Amino acid sequence: xxxxxxxxxxxxxxxxxxxxxxxxxxxxxxxxxxxxxxxxxxxxxxxxxxxxxxxxxxxxxxxxxxxxxxxxxxxxxxxxxxxxxxxxxxxxxxxxxxxxxxxxxxxxxxxxxxxxxxxxxxxxxxxxxxxxxxxxxxxxxxxxxxxxxxxxxxxxxxxxxxxxxxxxxxxxxxxxxxxxxxxxxxxxxxxxxxxxxxxxxxxxxxxxxxxxxxxxxxxxxxxxxxxxxxxxxxxxxxxxxxxxxxxxxxxxxxxxxxxxxxxxxxxxxxxxxxxxxxxxxxxxxxxxxxxxxxxxxxxxxxxxxxxxxxxxxxxxxxxxxxxxxxxxxxxxxxxxxxxxxxxxxxxxxxxxxxxxxxxxxxxxxxxxxxxxxxxxxxxxxxxxxxxxxxxxxxxxxxxxxxxxxxxxxxxxxxxxxxxxxxxxxxxxxxxxxxxxxxxxxxxxxxxxxxxxxxxxxxxxxxxxxxxxxxxxxxxxxxxxxxxxxxxxxxxxxxxxxxxxxxxxxxxxxxxxxxxxxxxxxxxxxxxxxxxxxxxxxxxxxxxxxxxxxxxxxxxxxxxxxxxxxxxxxxxxxxxxxxxxxxxxxxxxxxxxxxxxxxxxxxxxxxxxxxxxxxxxxxxxxxxxxxxxxxxxxxxxxxxxxxxxxxxxxxxxxxxxxxxxxxxxxxxxxxxxxxxxxxxxxxxxxxxxxxxxxxxxxxxxxxxxxxxxxxxxxxxxxxxxxxxxxxxxxxxxxxxxx
Numbered sequence: 229x230x231x232x233x234x235x236x237x238x239x240x241x242x243x244x245x246x247x248x249x250x251x252x253x254x255x256x257x258x259x260x261x262x263x264x265x266x267x268x269x270x271x272x273x274x275x276x277x278x279x280x281x282x283x284x285x286x287x288x289x290x291x292x293x294x295x296x297x298x299x300x301x302x303x304x305x306x307x308x309x310x311x312x313x314x315x316x317x318x319x320x321x322x323x324x325x326x327x328x329x330x331x332x333x334x335x336x337x338x339x340x341x342x343x344x345x346x347x348x349x350x351x352x353x354x355x356x357x358x359x360x361x362x363x364x365x366x367x368x369x370x371x372x373x374x375x376x377x378x379x380x381x382x383x384x385x386x387x388x389x390x391x392x393x394x395x396x397x398x399x400x401x402x403x404x405x406x407x408x409x410x411x412x413x414x415x416x417x418x419x420x421x422x423x424x425x426x427x428x429x430x431x432x433x434x435x436x437x438x439x440x441x442x443x444x445x446x447x448x449x450x451x452x453x454x455x456x457x458x459x460x461x462x463x464x465x466x467x468x469x470x471x472x473x474x475x476x477x478x479x480x481x482x483x484x485x486x487x488x489x490x491x492x493x494x495x496x497x498x499x500x501x502x503x504x505x506x507x508x509x510x511x512x513x514x515x516x517x518x519x520x521x522x523x524x525x526x527x528x529x530x531x532x533x534x535x536x537x538x539x540x541x542x543x544x545x546x547x548x549x550x551x552x553x554x555x556x557x558x559x560x561x562x563x564x565x566x567x568x569x570x571x572x573x574x575x576x577x578x579x580x581x582x583x584x585x586x587x588x589x590x591x592x593x594x595x596x597x598x599x600x601x602x603x604x605x606x607x608x609x610x611x612x613x614x615x616x617x618x619x620x621x622x623x624x625x626x627x628x629x630x631x632x633x634x635x636x637x638x639x640x641x642x643x644x645x646x647x648x649x650x651x652x653x654x655x656x657x658x659x660x661x662x663x664x665x666x667x668x669x670x671x672x673x674x675x676x677x678x679x680x681x682x683x684x685x686x687x688x689x690x691x692x693x694x695x696x697x698x699x700x701x702x703x704x705x706x707x708x709x710x711x712x713x714x715x716x717x718x719x720x721x722x723x724x725x726x727x728x729x730x731x732x733x734x735x736x737x738x739x740x741x742x743x744x745x746x747x748x749x750x751x752x753x754x755x756x757x758x759x760x761x762x763x764x765x766x767x768x769x770x771x772x773x774x775x776x777x778x779x780x781x782x783x784x785x786x787x788x789x790x791x792x793x794x795x796x797x798x799x800x801x802x803x804x805x806x807x808x809x810x811x812x813x814x815x816x817x818x819x820x821x822x823x824x825x826x827x828x829x830x831x832x833x834x835x836x837x838x839x840x841x842x843x844x845x846x847x848x849x850x851x852x853x854x855x856x857x858x859x860x861x862x863x864x865x866x867x868x869x870x871x872x873x874x875x876x877x878x879x880x881x882x883x884x885x886x887x888x889x890x891x892x893x894x895x896x897x898x899x900x901x902x903x904x905x906x907x908x909x910x911x912x913x914x915x916x917x918x919x920x921x922x923x924x925x926x927x928x929x930x931x932x933x934x935x936x937x938x939x940x941x942x943x944x945x946x947x948x949x950x951x952x953x954x955x956x957x958x959x960x961x962x963x964x965x
Contacts, residue, residue: 313570314539314547317373317475318563321352321552324699326361327706328556329370331698332563336371338405340552344378344388345504352552359399360709364702367709371402375552377427379502380408380833381854381964382861390719393418397717403448406430407488407502409809410835412445418721423448425475429502431488431779434786435467437810442472444843451475451548453487454529455884457601458537460783465543473545478535479562479586480550481616482526482597482607484510485881486780486912488830492880494853495917495958496902499965502830502853509898510881511614512650516896523890525614526607530594532586535566536573551591555643555689556699561589590618590688598884608887615648617686623671623679630671632685638663643689646671646679650899653679656688725865726838733869733936740776740876740941742909748772754805754939758910759788762795770799777814779807779828779882780912790814809843818844827852827873827939834865841867849939852878852921855959863934871937872930874923878941878958880904880915893946905949916943919954926960 315335320326329337339361340352353361362372374395380388392415395401403423404415407430415424426432426441428451441447452461454477465474483490483501490501492509499505510524529550531538538544547570549562565585572578586594592614595607613619621632623646638644640661647654663669671679739745740754744766752772755761761775775796781789793804793814802821806812807828815821825831825840825848832851840848849871850862863870886906890896895903895918903918923930927938945951 312545314544315371316563316566316570317546317548318559319480319549319551319554320559321554323353323357323361323706324556325552325554325559326365327699327702328560328695329563330365330368330702331695332560333567334370334559334563336373336402336546337365338373338375338548338552340375340504341391343391344376344380344384345552355394355398356710360706362399362401363709364706367705373403373405373425374401375405375427376411377405377407377429378504379500379830379851379853380410380836381858382833382865383858385410385414385723385725385833385835386721389414389418389721389723392420393719393721394717396420396422397719405451407830408833408836409445409831409839410833410837412447412839413835414723417723425449425451427451427487428453428477429488431486431808432810433486433808434781434783434810435464436786436790436813437808438464438467438472439469440810440813440843442469445839447472449473449475449545452477454482455486455598456783457598457604458534459601461538461544462541463783465541468543472543474541474543475546475548476538476544477529477550478531478538478547478566479594480529480548480591482529482595484524484526484608484885485883489779489828489882490880491853491878492915494964495878495880498959498962500853503965505965508649511648512899514896514898516891516894519889521610521887521889522608522614523610523887523896524608526885527595527609527612527614528592529597529607530586530591531596531599532565532583532594533569533573533579534596534599535569539570539573554591555691556695557690557692558589558591560695561585562591565589588618590616590690592616606888607885610887610889613684615645615684615686617645617688619684620644620687621685623681623683623685625681627681630679630681632669632671633666634663634669634685635665636687637665638667638669638687639690639692641691642687645686645688647683647685651679651683654683655679723835725834726841726867728864728866728934729868732934735931735936735938738774738871738937738939740774740939742942742944744769744773752803756909757789757792757796757804759785759792761792762799766799770796770801773801774803774805774824775801776805776826777807777811778910778912779826780884781808781811782884782911785911805849806845809840809845812843812845822846824849824871824937832858832862834862837862837866837868837870847871847937849873849937853959853964855963856926856961858964859930859935859960860933866934869936870934871939872923872935873921873939873941874927874930876920876939876941877916877943878921880917883913883915884911886913893949895949903949903952905946907946918949919952920956921958922956923958923960 317336317338318329318334320329320337320339326337342352345352365372396418400422403425405425405427407427424447426447432450433453441450452474493506494500499507513520514523547566551558565582568578568582593612595605597607598604620634620636623630623632625631642659644657738754742756748769752774754774754776757775757777805824805826807826809829823845825845827849830851831837831848832854837848847869852873892906892908895905897903904915906913906915
């Protein structure tokens with residue numbers, strides 16, 4: 229290879245790479261002296277090393293060229309970076325949605341298998357279903373990313389490893405999307421050769437986290453939190469090291485909680501959001517001060533026309549659409565809408581058509597959320613409806629003869645939901661006839677039992693004939709791929725687990741406070757690190773304090789946290805508890821420090837613990853979500869000392885927003901009578917239940933198993949809130965689902 233040629237992302241490119249626009253079939257392979265097309269799909273051209281261009285000029289093409297789908301700016305990136313228009317990444321929770329993504333010409337599709345997916349309520353795929361779909365996608369130039377973004381328990385490692393091994397040997401996807409640190413060494417052991425993308429559930433939320441992700445863990449992409457505004461996204465993009473790119477959500481459901489910081493569903497019923505089984509308690513009605521409202525139910529994110537700002541950030545390689553529980557209509561409409569905004573964003577008619585498509589995609593009402601820092605929008609709109617789907621009418625008539633007069637025409641095959649998901653007696657109904665706008669659709673008593681007059685009716689899925697025809701064509705190709713897919717392989721992969729440390733350290737009771745107690749024992753205490761913690765002298769007791777970093781660090785408070793850590797180190801502090809693995813990069817010299825991974829790191833298996841040791845952690849506090857058997861299996865294969873939260877106030881969730889109508893420090897009640905309160909700490913809102921986690925009765929058993937740090941999280945309880953005497957063993961006696 230000549231010296232001026234470089235190898236990048238599987239393509240041979242030379243000294244400079246430029247993006248010149250979407251080329252229609254038939255465009256000439258050479259269009260200027262020294263310039264040739266390398267890959268029409270990825271829009272990369274090759275320029276001779278001595279060729280010069282004006283950067284940021286508009287491309288123009290002669291009449292002898294075939295039509296172009298769009299014209300975009302020429303931008304020089306670097307000697308080793310290929311800049312393409314951002315790919316549009318479509319969700320697929322079933323085969324029809326996957327084929328709809330291909331029909332809409334998505335650039336990539338993400339989907340999950342039946343296990344270890346963050347959307348276990350979606351149908352997802354078996355190997356036999358997915359493998360020919362991967363082949364079909366690749367045949368059409370579309371990438372496929374497989375989600376294994378679940379928290380892995382100790383017994384999950386073998387099954388997860390075999391899943392990756394099967395994928396690798398039978399039809400390698402382009403990337404794995406992961407949140408669990410244990411999957412990094414696991415994928416390496418299987419020989420997986422695709423990319424590794426770090427899920428938004430891993431909460432990579434500040435600039436100094438990115439070098440850890442790339443240089444220490446060798447990941448290829450980070451999916452950013454939905455809470456970031458455009459200035460924060462630009463700050464992370466600027467800090468992005470070579471070889472790492474960013475993925476940004478542009479459309480779809482918003483969780484009230486920060487991704488990776490919600491334990492609500494797990495705490496109340498053992499169904500973990502970190503394992504894809506969230507029952508969405510945030511969508512329910514709650515009562516505070518005699519107001520019964522959906523205080524935590526967010527609208528959908530819809531960046532829509534503002535994506536033009538994202539298009540100017542070269543490190544943002546992907547626009548992601550959320551919605552693996554959605555049908556093919558939603559997938560097709562959202563992909564088509566964002567393709568129009570990407571490819572024809574300067575055309576007013578195209579923008580109008582795109583907005584129409586997004587409004588008809590059958591999601592919730594949309595919000596820009598924090599995207600524009602100068603005009604943030606609260607995603608919780610109590611006066612609007614936040615039910616999924618397009619509201620097309622309300623139920624009328626007597627109990628024996630209910631009906632709806634739709635505000636929109638309804639087609640045969642439309643899927644309707646009567647009532648909200650948590651309404652008593654809500655039901656799903658597929659209609660078999662056309663109903664005109666303003667017509668009358670009768671709802672039989674058997675399908676609306678318990679639904680009250682005035683309840684809303686939502687159109688949640690639709691299969692237009694044109695879309696069905698496109699899917700049918702792809703379905704035939706899929707069947708041919710299925711018939712020719714003869715790769716039979718049953719993995720026998722067994723993970724190599726790390727050895728345990730053997731020698732047990734002395735057990736330590738560790739109490740963590742919001743403010744310093746009157747006296748600090750020699751064994752020390754824990755304090756949450758705040759910006760004003762070291763603005764006044766602390767004295768000799770500083771060295772006996774374990775300083776706990778917040779579970780979320782945003783770009784806005786990253787430098788403030790860093791300065792506080794610097795002041796702490798100058799006072800002699802040597803022990804910190806970090807609540808995201810990436811926070812370790814806030815410490816430049818680690819050799820004489822005692823850095824523990826906190827419980828918000830969501831670590832639940834020995835290979836994840838091994839990754840923490842590799843990053844430089846001296847110990848780890850295990851995820852408090854686990855059950856008894858899982859806890860007891862961890863110490864024998866842990867290469868570092870382990871801690872566990874045995875008592876105290878554990879939050880249901882942490883959020884960057886709240887409804888203005890929800891009052892902090894005042895109790896609210898769930899439909900089942902469970903009480904909780906919300907309090908603000910720094911930029912975030914923490915929600916706590918009014919009963920404590922308490923595993924102290926099992927402390928001796930845990931110590932015998934090998935745990936050495938027993939954590940008690942102590943929260944100040946607001947006046948007027950009573951802590952209930954209730955068994956608070958979380959999932960200890962059950963099984964984390």
